[in-house]
Amino acid sequence: MHKFANPARFMRLSKIFLPWFMGLTILLFASGLYYAFFLAPEDYQMGNTYRIIYIHVPAAYMAQFGYGIIAVASAVGFIWKHPLADQAARATAPLGAGFTALALLTGSLWGKPMWGTYWIWDARLTSMLVLFFIYLGYMAVWETIEDQAKAAKIAAIVAMVGIINVVIIKFSVDWWNTLHQPATLMRLDGPTIGGDMLTALILMIGAFNMFFVTALIWRIQSLILRRRVRAIRIQLGGGLG
């Protein structure tokens, strides 16, 4: 694990895999959208409006998955002082925040026709909004503290404490009475949808995942390059020592 997480090796391997990930992202989006609009049937109660779930569910899933990555990478960086872990956590944050914003936006566009309101202070919706603010806070720590080692340490603490909110999001629909429906996919007794509806949802989750991996690789590459730029600037500033 430590061997593969070497920055130079990461740059080399990512250059090989990136075109494959990009191709897979396009393929999964094309097939997912085809299933979502042409093969998945209309819902007998919600009509066509239910098709918002094909973007809302993957966005909400990625918002929480992204935070999970930040928390794990932060813990690795905090405990083992791994050079790539903090960078991976930092690179994930803007993407996670984007997916959280998307989940909130598509959720409110679902809420209006289904519940009659764009927003309600429901446990699931509120905990997702809290997640968005945690993402913003995490990014603010990195941007405002100049000493990168100190920023990494404080950001890691924020990330590890914030994971509690992801647990709250997951179980909010079980712990409280909410307007938001219970889990559809991640259930002990299996998914509550099937057939082409399930295939479309799985394909779209796959597409969002591959998109996330592709964008994350670009961001990690950028942060690694930025470290090299900083090192060379110091070298040049010192007249090559």
Next chain:
Amino acid sequence: MMAEFMQQILHSNDIYILSSYVATAVVLVIMALSSWRSKKNDENDLRILEKQLNDLSGKQN
């Protein structure tokens, strides 16, 4: 024809589906472009600095 189509969309729930997918497309494009551009900018900075470093070490030698 177009006006009729727009009228139909605006008076049905289709407007919510359309808005969701358009918003998603916009957010995903922004995320992809900002990630890609950030990497490209850092690559360019590194190339320029490496050239400066080579020139400087060439002069010193």
